[in-house]
Amino acid sequence: MSTTSVASSTGLNWTYAPAPETADPKIRSRYELFIDGRFVPPAEGQYRTILNPATAEPLTEVAEAGAADIDRAVKAARRAYEKVWSRMPGRERGKYIYRIARLLQERAREFAVAESKNGGKPIRESRDTDIPLSVAHFFYYAGWADKLNYAFPGARARPVGVCGQVIPWNFPLLMAAWKIAPALATGNTVVLKPAETTPVTSLKLAELIQEADLPPGVVNIVPGGRPTGAALVQHPGVDKIAFTGSTAVGKWIMKALAGTRKKYTLELGGKAANIIFEDAAIDQAVEGIINAIFFNQGHVCCAGSRLLVQEGVAEILITKLKQRIRTLIIGDPLDKNTDIGAINSREQLNRIESLVASGREEGAEIWQPDCPLPEKGFWYRPTLFTNVSQAHRIAQEEIFGPVLTIQTFRTPEEAIERANNTPYGLSDGVWTDKGAKIFKVTRQLRAGVIWANTFNKFDPTSPFGGYKESGMGREGGWHGLLPYVELEETA
Ligand code: NAD
Numbered sequence: 001m002s003t004t005s006v007a008s009s010t011g012l013n014w015t016y017a018p019a020p021e022t023a024d025p026k027i028r029s030r031y032e033l034f035i036d037g038r039f040v041p042p043a044e045g046q047y048r049t050i051l052n053p054a055t056a057e058p059l060t061e062v063a064e065a066g067a068a069d070i071d072r073a074v075k076a077a078r079r080a081y082e083k084v085w086s087r088m089p090g091r092e093r094g095k096y097i098y099r100i101a102r103l104l105q106e107r108a109r110e111f112a113v114a115e116s117k118n119g120g121k122p123i124r125e126s127r128d129t130d131i132p133l134s135v136a137h138f139f140y141y142a143g144w145a146d147k148l149n150y151a152f153p154g155a156r157a158r159p160v161g162v163c164g165q166v167i168p169w170n171f172p173l174l175m176a177a178w179k180i181a182p183a184l185a186t187g188n189t190v191v192l193k194p195a196e197t198t199p200v201t202s203l204k205l206a207e208l209i210q211e212a213d214l215p216p217g218v219v220n221i222v223p224g225g226r227p228t229g230a231a232l233v234q235h236p237g238v239d240k241i242a243f244t245g246s247t248a249v250g251k252w253i254m255k256a257l258a259g260t261r262k263k264y265t266l267e268l269g270g271k272a273a274n275i276i277f278e279d280a281a282i283d284q285a286v287e288g289i290i291n292a293i294f295f296n297q298g299h300v301c302c303a304g305s306r307l308l309v310q311e312g313v314a315e316i317l318i319t320k321l322k323q324r325i326r327t328l329i330i331g332d333p334l335d336k337n338t339d340i341g342a343i344n345s346r347e348q349l350n351r352i353e354s355l356v357a358s359g360r361e362e363g364a365e366i367w368q369p370d371c372p373l374p375e376k377g378f379w380y381r382p383t384l385f386t387n388v389s390q391a392h393r394i395a396q397e398e399i400f401g402p403v404l405t406i407q408t409f410r411t412p413e414e415a416i417e418r419a420n421n422t423p424y425g426l427s428d429g430v431w432t433d434k435g436a437k438i439f440k441v442t443r444q445l446r447a448g449v450i451w452a453n454t455f456n457k458f459d460p461t462s463p464f465g466g467y468k469e470s471g472m473g474r475e476g477g478w479h480g481l482l483p484y485v486e487l488e489e490t491a
Helices: 067-085 090-106 108-119 123-144 172-185 200-211 226-234 247-257 282-298 311-326 346-361 412-420 435-442 478-484
Strands: 004-007 013-016 033-035 038-040 047-052 057-063 155-159 162-166 189-193 219-221 240-244 263-267 273-276 306-310 365-367 383-386 403-409 427-431 449-452 485-489
Touching: 033 067, 033 200, 047 108, 057 200, 067 162, 067 189, 067 219, 067 226, 090 108, 090 123, 090 172, 090 200, 108 123, 108 172, 108 200, 123 172, 123 282, 123 478, 162 172, 162 226, 172 189, 172 200, 172 240, 172 478, 189 226, 200 219, 226 240, 226 247, 240 247, 240 478, 247 263, 273 282, 273 412, 282 311, 282 403, 282 427, 306 311, 306 412, 311 383, 311 403, 346 365, 346 403, 403 412, 412 435, 427 435, 435 449, 478 485
Parallel strands: 162 189, 162 240, 189 219, 240 263, 273 306, 273 427, 306 403, 383 403, 427 449
Antiparallel strands: 004 013, 033 038, 033 219, 047 057, 155 485, 365 383
């Protein structure tokens, strides 16, 4: 039996025996497209090999939807919208969504293992965050389905129609839940395109939707790459686009939709500042920093990737942070002890490596622990950069990996200016013992989500979304209903 040794911050060595999660993820050897309630082969006969990023070995093979398949899916969604779903009373729609939530809850372990095998994230993340939050989203929006008449006083909410939804690879099932649940609750039908590297849990969700006996065509799932996403965005039969992904693709979508009647929401990239004041509880802040950027390999749009530390505590904080990083366990995503899993793809690993190289070239100082990395698969060590200037690429661009830049500040005003000085505005964090300071600082930060004395906490009742180049529109909570309805005044 192999063991993992880590040095604790007290200098003691701890040894962990492997504790693998053994639930069967029930991944088929091949998946077809899910259109009109059935799994069907793609018109052009193309399949993509999906890898397990922890080994770089094939996990399954997934059909690639082409333009003809998108057309089929949109037409199926239109039929389902007009004949069944938009006419169904909200309380009946709600029952279907509750059923999806319950089935997913029953199979949570199986879905968690599938998510970790396909995405590379530690089982602790998929088991404790991705799957429970996905379930919670379906439960939450199921509850709205029969209450829409009370959600918008003085107005009647009508569904928008057929929704094209495009999602990224970092939270595959959760992003599908964020998109599908509010769309169904408000009476819309859906064509969802998962990311090219992580379609497995969306397709398992399709199986579960079949089991829940959802009317055919209400949800269609069409995996594929960029051309598939572009065909969905540009299809004239789609009434609304909901996109989560990079700012570059979000800008392309905005241009593609300019002048059309389509509604759209964009959830894009981020470069969150995590601001630590001298009066913060330092040990808690260290844990918060680790949670904000290193768990989940930094594959989080709202990750606290820029640390801003007040000068008086910078030295002690960086020392404690390095001690804590040395104890992090990197390796098998299915091991319950693992803190940092695999990088999602070779392409993403290349991007991290190239941005880290730019940091070195531009003069920032790099620190990494000398922990061993698995030989196969895609891996990256947790990385700190000090001596970072605001103009460095690593301080401006989204790295989307376990890489933290550290800058210091003297006054709250300086921290606020630095925090706001990127094109993004998705999330930020503030750590201080003083409640008044929290309010004073957070009022001036231009970010859609701000955490105080914690980080990366989510709840389906709370809206999520960004300012500036981090996107437009909100998902989650009552706000998350708005993009999926047209409001007509009743008074
Ligand atoms: P990406 O933009 O490359 O891809 C996202 C999705 O868009 C994928 O399904 C992809 O196939 C598809 N796509 C690519 N080109 C397209 C096109 N021209 N037309 C239509 N679809 C297209 O992003 P990614 O690398 O998969 O994901 C990482 C990004 O997602 C990061 O920037 C991250 O910050 C962002 N993200 C944001 C949020 C949020 O809520 N704001 C949440 C998760 C991830």
